[in-house]
Amino acid sequence: MGGAEAFTHDFLPLFRPVPPTRAGVCRICHSGPNDRGDGVPWPTCASCKRTTEHLYGHAEYVVPISLTAKNTQLYDVLVRKNDPNGTSGRRRRPDFLAATVTHFFQKHGRCLQGCAGGPFTVVATIPSTRTEQPAEAFDTMTRVVSMVGALASLHRPLLLEVVDTYAPVLANRKSHRKVFRVRGDRLDKQRVLLVDDLFVSGAHVQSAASALIEKGAAAVVTLVVARHINPDSKDPYSAGIWRESCARPFSFAHCCLCDPVRGRGALKRRSREDFADEVS
Template sequence: MGDAEAFTREFLPLYRPVPPAQPGVCRICHSGPNNADDTGGPWDTCASCKRTTKNLYGHTKHVVPISLTAKDTQLYDVVVYKRDAFGSAGRRKRSDFLTATVTHFYQRHADCLQGLAGGPFTLVTTIPSTRDERPLEAFHTMWQVVGGVDALARLHRPLLEADDKLAPVLADRWSHRDAFRIRGDGLAGARVLLVDDLFVSGAHVQSAASALIEKGAGAVVALVIARVINPESKDPYSARIWQESRDRPFSFDRCCVCAKRDDFLGRVAATTA
């Protein structure tokens, strides 16, 4: 698309920074984990990721949300309820907002994402809807969003097809090895960027990643626009993560991947000074 940085500038108050993986932040999805019974300290993964990575052929260890969100926010309304975004310049089309968001983030953090994959991506795909839509209609608006991102459009292939019979399983926040089928071949050793709009439990993302890995993908990195977090969760971390996220200004210059690297380098520099 055009100037994604200028487009997203008016919407900066809608986004919330995502914390890097660390004690008290899930290393997969960047939400708040529960405490381990034996130590009282936080698990390195949250209960949801523990559940949705079980009984699969494989799963992605790398989920990179662009922003956190909660259910009472405009970003959640735009992503979930398919409402247009409203910024300082007025109403903007939802699809344009999502495309600008992914474009601007990828412009800033392609190296971060590719570093997780072990090299440049060879394929980009999106997660289809699990509703009874056939065949191309099943690929919801994220395939159009990716098609509007110049750096990703040339690598995009509609690889995944949902098995509607397993939609209730995913809706109950359980992953399933057979929830998605792969269209075509040619995945041997592929480095795949899996793009989706919303990460709630990880059931869709991990089921899709499993299908890609089973067909030969060498690496799968999930890029999601928003990771839903529950500030009222009983675990002691989610409310803190959300409050800290609200207290810090969002910037496209920093993501949960490079933030972890920069924090580590800062600690190293402090100890060697």
Template sequence: MGDAEAFTREFLPLFRPVPPTRPGVCRICHSGPNNARDTGGPHATCASCKRTTQHLYGHTKEVVPISLTTTNEQLYDVLIREKDPRGAGGRRERADFLAATVSHFYQQHARCLQERAGGPFTLVATIPSNNLHAPAKPLHLMWKVVEKVGALGRLWQPLLLEADTTYAPVLADRRSHRNAFQIPRPDRVDKARVLLVDDLFVSGAHVQSAASALIETGAAAVVALVIARLINPASADPYSAGIWKQAREQLFCFDRCCICDRHDHSRRTSNR
């Protein structure tokens, strides 16, 4: 990728800052957890993450979204409706925009991500398409995106394959399954530190099913880097609306991430 910083500069209004882990913010996906009726306090994880991780062999506790989004945002249109983004310089190619986003973020926060993995990444993986309407489409656009990012493209391998169409309805129903993905070359995964790159985190079913397959095959660590975490401000939980309101009021900056802010929040809390 060329000058990712210059490319993304005109698109900063499309991004919304992701909050660090704190009371009222899910420690896995950074959305708002449900309120525990018995204690009056927040769960450590949201109901969605609890549902998509509880029946797996293993799962990643490290999901790092670059941005928050809702279904009404242009970023959602780019990711899901496959529209080319419009910035100050006019319309840009969707794949180039996504690659610049991942590249710029990784340039700034490679160390943050590596800390969560326990060391430098040895492999990069993307999640294959699991589309009920296009089951023959074997690879998701994200592998092309990662290929454009020099630091990640050289580590990318087609580690994951969709097992078969049996599990597509399961994932579409926002439920995870340990057998949803296969690892054709287990020897490549053994003891690897894997960066799992995806576009949109909704329920976590795809990400956690893929992470489970990698961990069960022998991966030492799996950290998920996702371009956006979908949030629903109209959710019944008492936190999501506030998270989204704060995200819209703050300026997005690639210099910060939910891990950097996590450290700063912990220091601020301990100093009170």
């Protein structure tokens, strides 16, 4: 898709910078983790702990392009499916999403590949939860990925629609390793980029990642347009993260993996023990 940088320039006020992993920022989703009670936060938030602990495997890296909250225009675009209104007027939602993903991947493809251990061999999207219809007929992100030149040729419709039995599980924002089925042969040695629009609890993303890993994927890295955050959360970190994000100008030049606030990129895999040592 040509002109992604110029396209997204008109919509920069919609985006909010995502903080890099550090004490008080979940190492998976970049929201605020709960406090352990001794003044040191857990390395992951309660939501990520809940949605990853009973799966076959999960995405260690979830990379949001932006943070978002309710009553923002980006939230309306992603959840209410409104067309965005920028400085040059209203634009089509799929075009906006494709330009956003294109521009981000142009700038940070290497950051994402570093998390995967090398170039991606497969791009996947999460199908619609409306199980009464074929997934491909309604999956906006499938259309979006098809418009992103660097990703379109790698896209495969790997994930089948949600299994009816487990749809209520997702509706309750819980994950399950059997929610999604994977088409075709095993994915041995495949590095998968999983692309989605909005990360809320992580149930959809991590259930999908688990299915891909169980099928043999060597790595699953998730790219999402936005991570939803609740500024009114009772945990001591989310409100501060949102205030910090709103106070900093957004730029596609930086992402949560190479943010200069952190001083170094997250281009190598880190264990839970590594992070625990870092925050203690």
